[in-house]
Amino acid sequence: MSNTKVSMDPKYIIKLTVTLFLTCVVVAGLLGGVNAITADKIAASNWQKTVEAMSAVVADPASTNFSDAMELTDAMTAAATAAGGTLDSVYEAQVNGQAVGYAVKVVSSGSQGNIEMMVGVDTDGTVTGVSIVKNSETAGIGSKVMANEPLATGVGVLDQFVGKSAADGTLTVGANVDAITGATVSSRGVTAGVNAALAAAGAIG
Amino acid sequence: MNIGKQFKEGLLTQNPVLVQVLGMCSTLAITTSFFNGLGMGVAVTIILTLSNVIISAIRKIVPDKIRIAMFIVVIAGFVTMVDLLLQAFVPALSESLGVFIPLIVVNCIILGRAEAFSYKNGIVASFFDGIFQGIGYTLVLLAMCIIREFLGKGSFGGGLLNGGAGIQIFPADYGVGMLTLPVGGFLTLACLIALMQWALSKNKK
Numbered sequence: 001m002s003n004t005k006v007s008m009d010p011k012y013i014i015k016l017t018v019t020l021f022l023t024c025v026v027v028a029g030l031l032g033g034v035n036a037i038t039a040d041k042i043a044a045s046n047w048q049k050t051v052e053a054m055s056a057v058v059a060d061p062a063s064t065n066f067s068d069a070m071e072l073t074d075a076m077t078a079a080a081t082a083a084g085g086t087l088d089s090v091y092e093a094q095v096n097g098q099a100v101g102y103a104v105k106v107v108s109s110g111s112q113g114n115i116e117m118m119v120g121v122d123t124d125g126t127v128t129g130v131s132i133v134k135n136s137e138t139a140g141i142g143s144k145v146m147a148n149e150p151l152a153t154g155v156g157v158l159d160q161f162v163g164k165s166a167a168d169g170t171l172t173v174g175a176n177v178d179a180i181t182g183a184t185v186s187s188r189g190v191t192a193g194v195n196a197a198l199a200a201a202g203a204i205g
Numbered sequence: 206m207n208i209g210k211q212f213k214e215g216l217l218t219q220n221p222v223l224v225q226v227l228g229m230c231s232t233l234a235i236t237t238s239f240f241n242g243l244g245m246g247v248a249v250t251i252i253l254t255l256s257n258v259i260i261s262a263i264r265k266i267v268p269d270k271i272r273i274a275m276f277i278v279v280i281a282g283f284v285t286m287v288d289l290l291l292q293a294f295v296p297a298l299s300e301s302l303g304v305f306i307p308l309i310v311v312n313c314i315i316l317g318r319a320e321a322f323s324y325k326n327g328i329v330a331s332f333f334d335g336i337f338q339g340i341g342y343t344l345v346l347l348a349m350c351i352i353r354e355f356l357g358k359g360s361f362g363g364g365l366l367n368g369g370a371g372i373q374i375f376p377a378d379y380g381v382g383m384l385t386l387p388v389g390g391f392l393t394l395a396c397l398i399a400l401m402q403w404a405l406s407k408n409k410k
Contacts, residue, residue, distance in 0.1 A: 015268060016268050016271050019266070019268060019271065019275070020275065020278070023278050024278055027279065027282035030286070031285055034285075034286045034289050034290065035289060038290060038292065038293035042289070042292050049296075112304060134300070136303040138234070141386065141387075
């Protein structure tokens with residue numbers, strides 16, 4: 001029995017604790033340093049990605065400007081949640097100072113994690129484009145949906161949403177939306193995101 | 206210390222993937238395009254080498270009872286640094302490898318080498334062990350990427366050459382699409398392991 005007895009020598013326990021604590025402090029300090037160097041760059045690259053994503057979902061990217069993020073109302077947030085996604089932010093798309101639609105950023109759940117996506121909706125409530133900002137879908141399967149691979153009909157899986165509106169009813173995979181083979185869950189995630197974006201845009205002012 | 210012997214062990218007789226059968230998760234999941242394999246291989250090699258050197262350097266002051274916890278802290282620190290740096294400077298790679306970069310923390314190759322090698326050997330030997338084991342891992346990843354990409358999609362160098370599309374050797378429609386799915390990863394890996402064991406046992410005779 002004696003060899004299974006845990007050594008309770010306080011000095012030894014303190015030594016273990018202090019060693020581990022100091023190691024964590026040093027590592028955390030180094031990580032803070034790396035974060036300080038990279039945080040701005042990551043934020044800048046994310047904003048650039050956001051602008052690129054917004055430009056990809058409006059009808060006329062060259063002459064469109066984007067406002068800063070709009071204030072989200074409870075009605076918009078609730079509408080998006082009811083449709084199966086989480087509203088992240090809304091930007092107004094403007095041509096010559098006139099509002100032509102909205103770029104709605106929503107988060108929906110995919111097969112491996114959250115899918116952050118940008119959905120362009122014009123003032124009539126029709127989808128003008130869908131693009132993916134951030135995802136962690138499985139490389140080679142769900143990533144096909146993220147990369148807008150063509151469906152059997154030749155239309156890209158994200159492009160099929162263009163022209164759909166709230167008048168089409170709730171978009172559902174298998175009914176009025178086609179999925180990529182083997183990536184049904186990812187396709188459903190994107191569809192839920194589009195539904196949420198349409199609902200949120202419908203609830204604006 | 207025998208660099209030649211370590212080199213041979215890392216690449217062949219003690220290859221981390223084909224002989225030690227470590228790091229299966231990432232090996233199966235990300236080997237769908239050349240760029241992914243190369244990026245993952247280089248990231249793991251860098252982290253493995255750094256953590257090997259640090260663990261070897263602190264091996265005399267690490268109390269035996271908490272060594273695994275110390276290893277994990279050191280490894281997690283390096284992985285987070287590499288993750289942040291990739292997001293800041295190579296966002297394309299960071300996006301494509303997705304969740305598998307943070308998962309390097311629990312990649313058995315790194316913890317395995319810390320426990321089996323660098324905790325017992327000098328800094329220089331541990332440095333070379335990290336490099337050679339990393340190269341061994343990278344070569345297997347590349348072999349799997351090339352096989353799966355070529356037979357599955359008929360292309361070579363996806364994500365890197367020819368503007369990211371890869372060089373198409375034969376039309377993608379004639380490829381065995383199954384190989385790009387997870388099941389193809391298992392099949393390819395099984396064939397490579399079988400080949401390796403056959404070659405090793407033949408060599409012994």
